[in-house]
Amino acid sequence: MQYRKSKQREKILxxxxxxxxxxxAELVYAELKKDIPGxxxxxxxxNLNVLITQGLVxxxxxxxxxxxxxxxxxxxxxxxxxxxxxxxxxxxxxxPSVNESVQKMTDFKxxxxxxxxFGLCKKCQNQNNQVF
Amino acid sequence: MQYRKSKQREKILxxxxxxxxxxxAELVYAELKKDIPGxxxxxxxxNLNVLITQGLVxxxxxxxxxxxxxxxxxxxxxxxxxxxxxxxxxxxxxxPSVNESVQKMTDFKxxxxxxxxFGLCKKCQNQNNQVF
DNA sequence: CTGGGTGCAAAATCTTTGCAGATCC
DNA sequence: GGATCTGCAAAGATTTTGCACCCAG
Numbered sequence: 405m406q407y408r409k410s411k412q413r414e415k416i417l418x419x420x421x422x423x424x425x426x427x428x429a430e431l432v433y434a435e436l437k438k439d440i441p442g443x444x445x446x447x448x449x450x451n452l453n454v455l456i457t458q459g460l461v462x463x464x465x466x467x468x469x470x471x472x473x474x475x476x477x478x479x480x481x482x483x484x485x486x487x488x489x490x491x492x493x494x495x496x497x498x499x500p501s502v503n504e505s506v507q508k509m510t511d512f513k514x515x516x517x518x519x520x521x522f523g524l525c526k527k528c529q530n531q532n533n534q535v536f
Numbered sequence: 537m538q539y540r541k542s543k544q545r546e547k548i549l550x551x552x553x554x555x556x557x558x559x560x561a562e563l564v565y566a567e568l569k570k571d572i573p574g575x576x577x578x579x580x581x582x583n584l585n586v587l588i589t590q591g592l593v594x595x596x597x598x599x600x601x602x603x604x605x606x607x608x609x610x611x612x613x614x615x616x617x618x619x620x621x622x623x624x625x626x627x628x629x630x631x632p633s634v635n636e637s638v639q640k641m642t643d644f645k646x647x648x649x650x651x652x653x654f655g656l657c658k659k660c661q662n663q664n665n666q667v668f
Numbered sequence: 669c670t671g672g673g674t675g676c677a678a679a680a681t682c683t684t685t686g687c688a689g690a691t692c693c
Numbered sequence: 694g695g696a697t698c699t700g701c702a703a704a705g706a707t708t709t710t711g712c713a714c715c716c717a718g
Contacts, residue, residue: 408672408717429708444675449708451673465599470707483644494642506653510626512615515655521638523647540692540697561683576700581683583698602682 407458412440413451420461420475426482426491428470464491466520479516485525494521539590544572545583552593552607558614558623560602596623598652611648617657626653 433448455461464472503514587593596604635646
């Protein structure tokens with residue numbers, strides 16, 4: 405399958421690259437709709453899947469509600485706030501040997517890994533006793 | 537909210553504890569239906585959520601199709617096959633200091649983390665050139 | 669032109685929920 | 694007896710897809 409250029413797909417990718425917010429498809433749609441009034445949510449989902457196939461975007465399923473998407477391909481980890489759901493990137497010095505050492509200990513061929521740290525972001529720590 | 541005993545919930549938990557397959561809700565349902573003919577899928581989902589609330593079960597969202605569930609609470613990591621989707625547990629010696637050291641490097645309060653290794657399971661490595 | 673891309677709406681997928689009756693304590 | 698549970702089916706939430714038209718190459 406060979407891809408053509410499309411204004412929609414270009415802007416979706418650009419938006420993801422400029423955003424550091426790991427947005428949902430709905431959010432991408434809402435933002436870009438300001439710029440491309442005729443845009444439809446189906447097109448956003450379709451293009452996200454194309455970009456994922458091209459290896460330009462990653463899907464981040466966190467299991468509550470909408471999946472999130474990001475355009476950072478370089479390995480990095482995530483900090484996920486249990487309270488507000490905010491996702492931030494975390495530049496942990498990578499242990500390039502992790503995949504290899506896991507592979508040595510198992511019969512599994514390890515190609516990549518994903519690490520998410522869960523807890524409370526700065527803002528939510530400060531509100532710790534108030535909500536609920 | 538205080539919970540009562542129910543045959544359905546007990547059997548769901550027992551099944552998850554005995555299975556090492558990280559089944560989906562559908563699969564739990566299909567298996568237990570043999571034993572409890574009247575069982576409904578809604579009841580399975582409802583009870584999985586109760587068990588999660590009780591801290592007896594964890595939800596493993598992987599983002600393609602159904603969520604998976606497991607009853608192992610002790611910290612461990614997962615090996616996820618890109619090809620067949622099989623999920624296995626991996627007993628990696630935990631670095632108990634990981635959460636702390638991440639916390640020191642950020643303003644995030646780290647409570648726990650999740651690591652998934654993706655690649656090819658033994659079986660799929662051997663079929664590497666055949667499928668598709 | 670030709671085949672991929674788009675918007676729209678319908679469909680598909682996955683999970684939760686309202687209700688009436690059954691069950692547990 | 695009253696709250697919790699269950700099965701059923703309907704509704705909700707999230708994502709994909711069919712179709713007719715549009716546009717890039």
